Structure formats: structure tokens, C-alpha cells
Amino acid sequence: MGDIFSDRISDVPRSFIREILKLTLDKSVISFAGGLPNRDLFPVQEIKDATDRLLEEAGKDILQYSASEGYLGLREWIADRYRSKNLIVHPDNILITNGSQQGMDLLGKTLLNDNDDIIIEEPGYLGAIQAFSLYRSSFHPVPVSEEGIDLDAFHNTVTRHSIKLFYCVPNFQNPSGISYSEGNRQTIALMLKGRRTILMEDDPYGELRFLGKEKSSFYQLMPEYTLLLGSFSKIVAPSFRIGWIVAHDKIMEKLVIAKQASDLHTNYFCQRIIHRYLRDNDIDKHIRKIREAYGRQRDAMVTAIQEYFPAEVLSTHPEGGMFLWITLPKGLSAMTVFTAAITQKVAFVPGDPFYVNKNDVNTLRLNYSSVDEETIRTGIQRLGNVLKSLIIKK
Amino acid sequence: MGDIFSDRISDVPRSFIREILKLTLDKSVISFAGGLPNRDLFPVQEIKDATDRLLEEAGKDILQYSASEGYLGLREWIADRYRSKNLIVHPDNILITNGSQQGMDLLGKTLLNDNDDIIIEEPGYLGAIQAFSLYRSSFHPVPVSEEGIDLDAFHNTVTRHSIKLFYCVPNFQNPSGISYSEGNRQTIALMLKGRRTILMEDDPYGELRFLGKEKSSFYQLMPEYTLLLGSFSKIVAPSFRIGWIVAHDKIMEKLVIAKQASDLHTNYFCQRIIHRYLRDNDIDKHIRKIREAYGRQRDAMVTAIQEYFPAEVLSTHPEGGMFLWITLPKGLSAMTVFTAAITQKVAFVPGDPFYVNKNDVNTLRLNYSSVDEETIRTGIQRLGNVLKSLIIKK
Known part of the structure; x- marks a missing residue:
């Protein structure tokens, strides 16, 4: 062998x-x-309470197979949360994934052909490099600093190559902790205007701001070409492996097929527990x-x-x-x-x-x-x- | 778009x-x-008891990130279970997956290049057709009957093509309910001898025999070339999405990389719950x-x-x-x-x-x-x- x-x-x-x-x-x-x-x-005690109540009230339901898209109640909660931050997202445009890492894998499956050109940040998130390597991407690393992406290098790269995808973590990036300034985001959106580059905005840390002002999401600046990844790992519990992708109808349709082929659906028991926990507690x-x-x-x-x-x-x-x-x-x-x-x-x-x-x-x-x-x-x-x-x- | x-x-x-x-x-x-x-x-009440005890005793541990290979205690339980059925498997050769569906995806990622020739059963499991389609397999369907695979057609296919993989569900197949006879299994193992075909033995239903005698696993007949997929979905709860792959050291090493890139690790909370449930109850x-x-x-x-x-x-x-x-x-x-x-x-x-x-x-x-x-x-x-x-x- x-x-x-x-x-x-x-x-x-x-x-x-x-x-x-x-x-x-x-x-x-x-x-x-x-x-x-x-x-x-x-929140150990709160998770215990949520689990106990659910198992008492809907034990058989939450142990059965479920939908590939994910639990509707949870998708509605996520849509409501976005609405409170002025992002308009319909629950039908949310796919529940096994953490945002799976979001990358499913988007790789759905969008990337061998040798497609993609921009990643330098330094960049190792998990993204791993995920996209599986789809044999051609990586174009562009440096980041405390201001965000290096705009000259970014401009050079998008003009010289036909970039399929730009993967970024604009808030408190892993590994560097840097965030994109408001101006940096606006300029990126302008530079990508008229191109067909898809921007993958990975935002697992967005809720964890302890300094400074909230910035615009790329999903607000260029909604048509942005895919948004989110996660409960950093605000509730990582072991549950519950994240999500926000995508347009057309992409959603393909993503659901990729999700079925990959693992049928995300752990439903934990989707329901998180939803119940969010319902019964003050997440803010x-x-x-x-x-x-x-x-x-x-x-x-x-x-x-x-x-x-x-x-x-x-x-x-x-x-x-x-x-x-x-x-x-x-x-x-x-x-x-x-x-x-x-x-x-x-x-x-x-x-x-x-x-x-x-x-x-x-x-x-x-x-x-x-x-x-x-x-x-x-x-x-x-x-x-x-x-x-x-x-x-x- | x-x-x-x-x-x-x-x-x-x-x-x-x-x-x-x-x-x-x-x-x-x-x-x-x-x-x-x-x-x-x-087993709703038993799952509730297991979850309560775990959250009381190890609440913080079971909510944290964990290893890509899966929880060692659960892998040991699976190895012990195999031993009781005369299959010798080391816990290090078990990877915990999101149900056996993910086993197929990870093996597809690790083993299949575009246009690799693979044998599937006809009729065959739709989830496998979906999973391997993503890796652009060239499918060679071989009919199954109440005896197992059609041996003439199988022989023709393995001699005419360089078959990379043979995917089968030898026990109570989905969709047909058929099982491979002991003789059918022995003949397949003989026909594959000296070839480099990998046999993927998907066994989600194996424990659910209500008639007839247990048959040999391909893992016993041709251990070197068999990959075994298992699942708790049919004997404990499907919503947990917990399955596993048994594979040799060399393949395990690559599978762990594929697992990391796909979703870091399987839901750890539910791995621990299933393990605790199995420890505290009589699964037989x-x-x-x-x-x-x-x-x-x-x-x-x-x-x-x-x-x-x-x-x-x-x-x-x-x-x-x-x-x-x-x-x-x-x-x-x-x-x-x-x-x-x-x-x-x-x-x-x-x-x-x-x-x-x-x-x-x-x-x-x-x-x-x-x-x-x-x-x-x-x-x-x-x-x-x-x-x-x-x-x-x-």
C-alpha cells in the first residue's frame, strides 16, 4: 500500500x-x-440545563437524523443576530457546518478547480491553507499589517491574475491579531468591483472585540460577492463544532449537495442544545x-x-x-x-x-x-x- | 455569479x-x-444520565477543542468491541468521523484522483455515489443479488480495469437489504489477491442481524487491503453523527491530515457522551x-x-x-x-x-x-x- x-x-x-x-x-x-x-x-451549567430540558421535552426528536441545511430554529437565530448588526440575511441562506473549518472545505468543494488562483493573507490561517490545498489551489499570499491587507500588493495581484477567491479574516486575525481598518475594507471592495472574485470573509472572532469600534463587514460592502463564515466555537463551546456559511441561493443549492456528500448533516443534538442555550440565556x-x-x-x-x-x-x-x-x-x-x-x-x-x-x-x-x-x-x-x-x- | x-x-x-x-x-x-x-x-433516559454525569464531572473538558483522531477512550471501546468479534484492531488505527458518510469523503480525499476506476454495487448506496462523485471517480457498477456480488461481472471488471477501490456494504445493504454469503466473500478475496485494489467495507448495519449466521468481515479475509467503516448511528443515535474508519498506519497518517483540513475534529461533546453511555449501559x-x-x-x-x-x-x-x-x-x-x-x-x-x-x-x-x-x-x-x-x- x-x-x-x-x-x-x-x-x-x-x-x-x-x-x-x-x-x-x-x-x-x-x-x-x-x-x-x-x-x-x-457556560457548563447553562448547557446542562438546556440539554436536560431538551431531552425531557423532545428526546426522540433530537436523537434522530435531520436536514442537511441545519436546524431552522438555529438558522433563524443567526439571521436575527445579523439583523441586530444591520446585516440582512435570510435563514434560507444559512448552512450549518461543523465549525467554520468545514465551511472552507465545502466552499472548496463547490467552487475550486485545480490551480484556481486564490489570495490568502500572509501570515494566514493554517486551517485555510490546509483546506484549500486539498482543492489544489494556486496560492497568492498578500501581506497584512495592523492596517489590514497591503493594498499595493493586493492591487497588483488582482490585476495580474484572474483571482477566483480572496480568503480573509478581517477581525482579529489568526495568527496575527490584526484587524482591517474601515478604509482598508472600503478600498478592497472598490478594487474588486467589476471583477468576479469571491471574497470569503471568515469571522470566528468578530464578537470578541474589547477595544475600538466595530467595522463594516464585507457582506455589507459587496454583498453579491461575499461569502460569510461564522462560528459558535469562540462564544459558546468549540467541542460542539457548530459554525455556518452565509451564501446566495445559487451557491446554497450546491453547498447543500456538497454537505450531503460530506457527512449528511451537522450534529443535530448539539445544534438543538446551542439553540436552546441561546433562547434561555443572555448571550450578550x-x-x-x-x-x-x-x-x-x-x-x-x-x-x-x-x-x-x-x-x-x-x-x-x-x-x-x-x-x-x-x-x-x-x-x-x-x-x-x-x-x-x-x-x-x-x-x-x-x-x-x-x-x-x-x-x-x-x-x-x-x-x-x-x-x-x-x-x-x-x-x-x-x-x-x-x-x-x-x-x-x- | x-x-x-x-x-x-x-x-x-x-x-x-x-x-x-x-x-x-x-x-x-x-x-x-x-x-x-x-x-x-x-435510549433517551440513558443519554440524559450519561450527559448529566459528564457535565458534572468534566464539564469544561468536554466543551473544549480536542484531537483530530477522536477521543481515545471511544477508540479503545471500538477496538475492544472488534476484539470480541475476533477482529484485531489497534485504537491508533481508528479515526472518529462524522458518521460513516464522512469516512467516505475522507477516504475519497486521501485516495482518489480524477477518473480513478472504482467498483460500486448495483443497486448501490446513494451516499457513496455522491461522496465519490466529488472526487470524479469513474464508476463501474456490478450487480448484487441475495448471494452477494455477481462474481462473473466482478471478475470481468477487475481484470479489464485497474480498479483502485471496491466499495461495498456486505451486511444488509442499503438499498436492497441483501447480504454477501460466506462463499461470495471468500471468492471476492481470492479474486482480489495480488491486485492492489482497496476494499472499502461499509458496515453500518452489521450489528442489526435478526436471522442467519454472522459472516466473515473482509477485514479478516484480506486485512492488508481492507478499510472498514463503522457507525453508532444505527445502534445508539444518528443525530450525534459519530462513526469511524479503521485503516493502516500509513493511511491513518494521511486521513488525520484530511480530517484536520475538513473540520478539525468530530464533535467531542457527543464522542464523550456516547463513550459514557457505552460504559454505563449494556449495549448488547x-x-x-x-x-x-x-x-x-x-x-x-x-x-x-x-x-x-x-x-x-x-x-x-x-x-x-x-x-x-x-x-x-x-x-x-x-x-x-x-x-x-x-x-x-x-x-x-x-x-x-x-x-x-x-x-x-x-x-x-x-x-x-x-x-x-x-x-x-x-x-x-x-x-x-x-x-x-x-x-x-x-
């Missing part, structure tokens, strides 16, 4: 992060490597609690970085989400820092997996959402010492 | 069954069209209850068919599972019967969607698992009247 594999599967990068996470199983290691929400904020109050906690954790990390990192080391200043991004002095490989850091019992993700075809980069990702403030301080101090010793050596 | 779709998505047949199911929403229609387990047998006792009920429902249908159907109409005699298969006299289209039957408030699935490129076939599928015995009798009587009137007219 040697050469039995498909060509596409050998194109997909293995998640390097998984390997790193194995090293962090040692409890004495402070890990900023994960991408996990803060487990202390999970819960989200405020998460925002406040992550805001404090982010502040603890930014403050500790200012105190303990050498001045040559640069950091992003996220207004929300779970990550921040570090740029080391040129020539210092994040992999070298990682190896040294592990011996000092602190871990992070070197930037490499967030690039297509780049190695030994001088950037790295830090996660603050899953580590408490005191531990953040200790961990950043340890990492600061490692950085100082390596930068002096250079 | 017209010509934006991938070539692959236009190859996938839409599930015609979905359209039919809409017609059966009318409560006065007796429907043999579904493919649903009997909801009255769902529960399965016996399902077997006995389905055996009675199957007998009610077979008896009613003998009583009410014209003698020219033939039926299979399943030893387990949820379906039986009707062959009408030549020239009588099941679609014609369907249209007449709906006016008489009885529904089924015409055979068409279970074939690749065949229309107006003279076969149809009946489901007995989701209809009680008395209703089965009434429905089959109605259908018998429709058949009589159509056969006389001819």
Missing part, C-alpha cells in the same frame, strides 16, 4: 502546531502555543464576560512584553480575539527561539506554518486567551530572558 | 430522496421512503431490543407483501438491517408506481437514485425500521392495490 494516495493529499501541509502541542503536554511548560478559548468561561452578557476577560489577558501580555522583551522585538496590538504576533529582529529564526524557549519551559508557535513556502521566519504567534494573567506575566518574562540571551549572542 | 462552480460539484447527483421525503411530510401518508432508525428505541441488551423490533417489523412487511402484492412482484428477504428491495415486472417503472402510490397515501423510494445513469428502473426500496407493524400492514395493502391496478392495466 505505497503509492495509493491521491495527488491532492500530498499537497496538504501537516499541522506543525499539533507537533508543538505535544511538547506542551508537560504541565511545567507555560504554553502560548494553543489556540483555545478560556475553558473557565464555558456572556460575550461581555469573555471580552472583558480576554481584554485583561491581552493587556497583561502587552504590558509584560513592554517590560520584559528587548526593544527590537515588535508586537501587534489586537483590539479583540485571542492572539498577538511578534516580529523578531531580522535573521533571528523563531524556530531557534522556540528550541531555546522549550528548555526554559515556555512555548509558542513559530510563524512558519502560517506562510506558504517560507521557512525559518522571524515571526511567531502568542495566544493569551487560554492562560491566566499571572501565568502570562511569568511566561513572557521567561520568553523575554530567552530573547535577550539570543539577541545579545547575535 | 453564474459559472463560478467547480467541475466536481456538477458531477454529484442531488439526493432525489430528499425531494421524495418532502412529499411524505403529509401525516396521512404512510412512508416507507425514509432510512431512519426507529425513534421509539432511542440494547442491540438485542433493536434486532427483535426490526425482525418483527421485517416479518410484518414480508408477510403483508406475500398477502397483498401480485405474485409477479419480487422481494428480497433480509437477515438484518432496515430495508427490503422490490423488483416489479419488466417494463413497469417504479416512478409510475410512485406517482400512483402517493395519491393512495403511501410512499417509497423508486430505485433510480441507487443506479449510476439509469432511469425509470423497475425496482424500489422499502424501509420497515421506522414504521410500526400495524402501519406496515396497512401501507403494504395500499401499495398492493396500486400495484394490482397498474399490472392489470398493462
Whole structure:
């Protein structure tokens, strides 16, 4: 059973992060490597109440097979939520998926032919690189900064290539924590006007803003060509794997076929539990609690970085989400820092997996959402010492 | 947004069954069209107990992200279950999937290139035809009968083509209810010896035998080239979407990458609930209850068919599972019967969607698992009247 594999599967990068996470199983290691929400904020009791009530009232229903589109009640809730943010979406244009990761897979299945040109962010979300690699995309990475996408590079790429798809995470991006400014979004929408590029707006962190003002969604700026991905993983519970795609009728029709072929439908039991939880509880109050906690954790990390990192080391200043991004002095490989850091019992993700075809980069990702403030301080101090010793050596 | 779709998505047949199911929403229609387990047998109270205990003891854990391979405890349970049936499988060779439907998608992703030749059963499982269509397979349907696959046709196909994959449901097949005899399985294994064909053994119904003797699994007959798919949908609850793939180390490694790219991991909350349910309850006792009920429902249908159907109409005699298969006299289209039957408030699935490129076939599928015995009798009587009137007219 040697050469039995498909060509596409050998194109997909293995998640390097998984390997790193194995090293962090040692409890004495402070890990900023994960991408996990803060487990202390999970609404355990509320989920228990919702589940108990549902099983009592509709036990047989919620254990049976269900529709490929997803539970209508939940799709209505999502549509209502968008309406409260001035986005007009009909429940029929929402497909429930196994987290937004599956949204990418289904859109890849539905839209992408081999070698289709797509723009991704650099650095970009590893899960998207993996998902689109399966459909043998030709990647065009365009750099992002604290302002958003690099507009010159973006313009060059859309004029030189026939871009099928632009995948972006405009709010509190994974891995960098950056957000697109209002102007950046407007300019992108203008640049894409008259082209047939589809913009895939992945927004798993949008609700987790603790600083600054809410920005326009691309779905508002260019509704006809935007596909919107959402998720309950960061505001309710990731283990449920419940996300969604917002798409036009024509695309929805094909997406439902792709969904049937992929797994018939998303876990219905958990769709009903989330819906019941949302109905019986004040989700805005819960989200405020998460925002406040992550805001404090982010502040603890930014403050500790200012105190303990050498001045040559640069950091992003996220207004929300779970990550921040570090740029080391040129020539210092994040992999070298990682190896040294592990011996000092602190871990992070070197930037490499967030690039297509780049190695030994001088950037790295830090996660603050899953580590408490005191531990953040200790961990950043340890990492600061490692950085100082390596930068002096250079 | 017209010509934006991938070539692959236009190859996938839409599930015609979905359209039919809409017609059966009318409560006065007796429907043999579904493919649903009997909801009255769902272990609602036991699931509630398992969920309550888990949320009390490990609430935060079971709401967090988890491993792409699936929960180790559940993989160990599955390996133990196989061991009790003399199949030696290591937990590391089990990947938890969103039902066995996702098993097909992940194997398609991992193994199939465009135009790879694959053998499917005729009639065959629609979900498999959909899943493999996405990977642009070249289908070679080989007929099945109550003995199993047509061995002459199978031999011809494997000698004339370089067959990458043979997909089969050897126990109580969907749609026909047939099973492969022991001899049929042995001969297939012999015919494939020395070839590099991968056999995908899909076994969602294997536990639901109410008649006859258990047969060898292909995984026992040709372990090196068999991939085994399993599911909890028919023995615990389908809404959980929990199934699995058994595969060799090398394939597992690629499958895990495909799983990450597809949806990170299967719903962890429900993996833990099923595991806890299996630990705290006697699953064999529960399965016996399902077997006995389905055996009675199957007998009610077979008896009613003998009583009410014209003698020219033939039926299979399943030893387990949820379906039986009707062959009408030549020239009588099941679609014609369907249209007449709906006016008489009885529904089924015409055979068409279970074939690749065949229309107006003279076969149809009946489901007995989701209809009680008395209703089965009434429905089959109605259908018998429709058949009589159509056969006389001819």
C-alpha cells in the first residue's frame, strides 16, 4: 500500500502546531502555543440545563437524523443576530457546518478547480491553507499589517491574475491579531468591483472585540460577492463544532449537495442544545464576560512584553480575539527561539506554518486567551530572558 | 455569479430522496421512503444520565477543542468491541468521523484522483455515489443479488480495469437489504489477491442481524487491503453523527491530515457522551431490543407483501438491517408506481437514485425500521392495490 494516495493529499501541509502541542503536554511548560478559548468561561451549567430540558421535552426528536441545511430554529437565530448588526440575511441562506473549518472545505468543494488562483493573507490561517490545498489551489499570499491587507500588493495581484477567491479574516486575525481598518475594507471592495472574485470573509472572532469600534463587514460592502463564515466555537463551546456559511441561493443549492456528500448533516443534538442555550440565556452578557476577560489577558501580555522583551522585538496590538504576533529582529529564526524557549519551559508557535513556502521566519504567534494573567506575566518574562540571551549572542 | 462552480460539484447527483421525503411530510401518508432508525428505541433516559454525569464531572473538558483522531477512550471501546468479534484492531488505527458518510469523503480525499476506476454495487448506496462523485471517480457498477456480488461481472471488471477501490456494504445493504454469503466473500478475496485494489467495507448495519449466521468481515479475509467503516448511528443515535474508519498506519497518517483540513475534529461533546453511555449501559441488551423490533417489523412487511402484492412482484428477504428491495415486472417503472402510490397515501423510494445513469428502473426500496407493524400492514395493502391496478392495466 505505497503509492495509493491521491495527488491532492500530498499537497496538504501537516499541522506543525499539533507537533508543538505535544511538547506542551508537560504541565511545567507555560504554553502560548494553543489556540483555545478560556475553558473557565464555558457556560457548563447553562448547557446542562438546556440539554436536560431538551431531552425531557423532545428526546426522540433530537436523537434522530435531520436536514442537511441545519436546524431552522438555529438558522433563524443567526439571521436575527445579523439583523441586530444591520446585516440582512435570510435563514434560507444559512448552512450549518461543523465549525467554520468545514465551511472552507465545502466552499472548496463547490467552487475550486485545480490551480484556481486564490489570495490568502500572509501570515494566514493554517486551517485555510490546509483546506484549500486539498482543492489544489494556486496560492497568492498578500501581506497584512495592523492596517489590514497591503493594498499595493493586493492591487497588483488582482490585476495580474484572474483571482477566483480572496480568503480573509478581517477581525482579529489568526495568527496575527490584526484587524482591517474601515478604509482598508472600503478600498478592497472598490478594487474588486467589476471583477468576479469571491471574497470569503471568515469571522470566528468578530464578537470578541474589547477595544475600538466595530467595522463594516464585507457582506455589507459587496454583498453579491461575499461569502460569510461564522462560528459558535469562540462564544459558546468549540467541542460542539457548530459554525455556518452565509451564501446566495445559487451557491446554497450546491453547498447543500456538497454537505450531503460530506457527512449528511451537522450534529443535530448539539445544534438543538446551542439553540436552546441561546433562547434561555443572555448571550450578550456572556460575550461581555469573555471580552472583558480576554481584554485583561491581552493587556497583561502587552504590558509584560513592554517590560520584559528587548526593544527590537515588535508586537501587534489586537483590539479583540485571542492572539498577538511578534516580529523578531531580522535573521533571528523563531524556530531557534522556540528550541531555546522549550528548555526554559515556555512555548509558542513559530510563524512558519502560517506562510506558504517560507521557512525559518522571524515571526511567531502568542495566544493569551487560554492562560491566566499571572501565568502570562511569568511566561513572557521567561520568553523575554530567552530573547535577550539570543539577541545579545547575535 | 453564474459559472463560478467547480467541475466536481456538477458531477454529484442531488439526493432525489430528499425531494421524495418532502412529499411524505403529509401525516396521512404512510412512508416507507425514509432510512431512519426507529425513534421509539432511542435510549433517551440513558443519554440524559450519561450527559448529566459528564457535565458534572468534566464539564469544561468536554466543551473544549480536542484531537483530530477522536477521543481515545471511544477508540479503545471500538477496538475492544472488534476484539470480541475476533477482529484485531489497534485504537491508533481508528479515526472518529462524522458518521460513516464522512469516512467516505475522507477516504475519497486521501485516495482518489480524477477518473480513478472504482467498483460500486448495483443497486448501490446513494451516499457513496455522491461522496465519490466529488472526487470524479469513474464508476463501474456490478450487480448484487441475495448471494452477494455477481462474481462473473466482478471478475470481468477487475481484470479489464485497474480498479483502485471496491466499495461495498456486505451486511444488509442499503438499498436492497441483501447480504454477501460466506462463499461470495471468500471468492471476492481470492479474486482480489495480488491486485492492489482497496476494499472499502461499509458496515453500518452489521450489528442489526435478526436471522442467519454472522459472516466473515473482509477485514479478516484480506486485512492488508481492507478499510472498514463503522457507525453508532444505527445502534445508539444518528443525530450525534459519530462513526469511524479503521485503516493502516500509513493511511491513518494521511486521513488525520484530511480530517484536520475538513473540520478539525468530530464533535467531542457527543464522542464523550456516547463513550459514557457505552460504559454505563449494556449495549448488547440494547442491540438485542433493536434486532427483535426490526425482525418483527421485517416479518410484518414480508408477510403483508406475500398477502397483498401480485405474485409477479419480487422481494428480497433480509437477515438484518432496515430495508427490503422490490423488483416489479419488466417494463413497469417504479416512478409510475410512485406517482400512483402517493395519491393512495403511501410512499417509497423508486430505485433510480441507487443506479449510476439509469432511469425509470423497475425496482424500489422499502424501509420497515421506522414504521410500526400495524402501519406496515396497512401501507403494504395500499401499495398492493396500486400495484394490482397498474399490472392489470398493462
